[in-house]
Amino acid sequence: MKESSFDITILGGGILGVSLAYHLRKSNLRILLIEKDQNLGLHASGKNAGMIRQLYRSEQLTEWAKNSINYWPKEIKSNFFTQGSSLIIGRNIPNHNQELFKETNIKISGRSIKALYTKTDGLLDSSPYLNYLATEAKKNKQLEIMTNTSVSSISRPSLTTKELEMTINGQYKITTSLLVNCTGAWLDKTLEQTTDIYKIRKIRFSKAYARYLFRSKGWGNSNSINSNSEEIRFNDTSFYWDEENNWYCRDWGEGEKLISKCEELEADPDDYIPNLNAQLRLSETFCKLYPEFSKNITLENGWHCFRTYTKDKLPIFGFDKDEPRLFWLGCFGGFGMSTSYSATYDAAQLLTKKSNNKFSEFSPDRLIQKSIS
Ligand SMILES: Cc1cc2nc3c(=O)[nH]c(=O)nc-3n(C[C@H](O)[C@H](O)[C@H](O)COP(=O)(O)OP(=O)(O)OC[C@H]3O[C@@H](n4cnc5c(N)ncnc54)[C@H](O)[C@@H]3O)c2cc1C
Incomplete structure (x- = not known):
């Protein structure tokens, strides 16, 4: 059995996972992006309506959408956004x-x-945009992308162990210091099938x-x-x-x-x-x-x-209360294309400890009280 070790493993190759890998491209960290299907962006991120909207009830969502438009590099604005x-x-x-x-x-x-x-x-060409971010992210030689790959188990061998252990494709063992769950509509299922978190909590977030x-x-x-x-x-x-x-x-x-x-x-x-x-x-x-x-x-x-x-229709953004090596990034409902560029920039800052802004209104903890049965 092959073994590899990563600083950050991102589960899910939709816009959130890909955009996060893009923002981490200059971090000098070993990054693994795992996608269960044959290609990146085959689900919501490649099939949505691409309307870039800034009108939200949550001020932070408006900020993320506004900042996404403002901070997109020239190539994105001129090639994929109208x-x-x-x-x-x-x-x-x-x-x-x-x-x-x-x-x-x-x-x-x-x-x-x-x-x-x-x-x-305005309007975004969603698939070409996602592919552009993936191409830029791949320029990082420290990034490995595995498609057609499933995670069979995720565990922390002991409370004192610093890393999570994962088995992928029932074959490869990898260890990772941080795991980011960006699996879209599979957000809960992914972990339900691979970890013990749900046996303890009996709560689904999404x-x-x-x-x-x-x-x-x-x-x-x-x-x-x-x-x-x-x-x-x-x-x-x-x-x-x-x-x-x-x-x-x-x-x-x-x-x-x-x-x-x-x-x-x-x-x-x-x-x-x-x-x-x-x-x-x-x-x-x-x-x-x-x-x-x-x-x-x-x-x-x-x-x-x-x-x-989620039940309150706000995203999940933040570290898990019971598993501090697990970061949740999901439930971007009908606004993920509009907000993800800036939201994943902030996630990358937090994961690399360049910022301590936890965006607590979106923390997974809030959902443990307001659980979805
Ligand atoms: C009909 C529709 C229209 C929309 N229109 C807009 C719009 O106009 N404007 C806007 O801003 N937003 C829009 N959205 C919302 C936007 O598309 C989503 O918020 C965004 O795509 C979510 O991105 P994601 O990365 O979380 O999910 P996804 O794109 O679903 O990506 C998740 C990825 O995780 C992978 N995965 C799942 N389980 C595993 C696993 N165990 N291991 C590895 N990989 C796994 C999946 O295969 C998938 O590729 C729309 C959504 C829909 C459905």
Whole structure:
């Protein structure tokens, strides 16, 4: 059996794991990134809607999203991000970062509706962005990436031992000083299957929810669409989110949009049968909301992926109370693409002891009280 030793092992090759490896690339630490599937970014991080949004109830999430946009290097901004503003219905200006948001009125079906306009939001090409971060991270000769790799066990041989011992692919033994759990919709399952933590705590932190996205045509290219008395300014901005009626759309190239009915379909990511009625439900909603306009719209092929949430819908960021060598980084729900660049920068600072900012509102400890049964 081969043996290797690492300073930090990252479990999960989605945007959180890859972006963390990117920020650690100059740390001079031995880093291992393990992904269970054949490639990086095959799940939520490669299949999401890529809307970069800064409007959150949590001030820290807004800060992370704002800082991600501001601190992306030039290559990222020019190659993978298109600034284009957003319109969100059903929200008020939050009591933080107010300079980012502006109240405006839009006309839908003759009604004037209040919306929030954010000039500096935009759209991200999620997969190319993740691949860019991975390519940059790989320039670190101290980084090893293992795909198609599963972890069979994780243990700490004794309370005084400094490192965790892991067996991967039932074959290789590795030791690691720190383990970061970035396994997205598998966040709890990953450790449930490999450690004793759950036998002691009997608590799961997260739940996974499937969400569907569909390509759609027939939106036209004008800045506003007038159909009978409807003036719907979907095309003024790069994305339009109606939180009152729970749907959104974003630009998806030549006259197309990506559209979603914001459903919360609880799911086991290993045992999920795609819901064939998802397209029908979206069509029904749209026809009801915009009977005239929806005649032109067609829904093309769609897909689903999993969003992962804690009970309070805030992320998990921080060291485990019972296992100080374990760091949790997950449950970035529907905001991981917007916030991960800056959130993982802060995680890298904490893991390398360059900062002591623990972001306690997101600590795993809070969930031990508010457990999900
Ligand atoms: C439909 C949809 C639309 C979205 N739209 C947006 C949006 O517009 N804007 C936005 O900001 N966010 C959006 N999101 C949210 C965003 O996609 C997620 O927050 C983000 O991708 C989560 O990243 P992650 O790295 O935690 O998870 P993932 O991308 O799921 O990555 C986790 C990785 O861990 C791997 N893994 C699991 N178990 C193991 C194991 N035991 N060992 C090794 N590897 C393992 C998985 O294979 C996977 O590759 C959307 C999400 C969905 C579902």
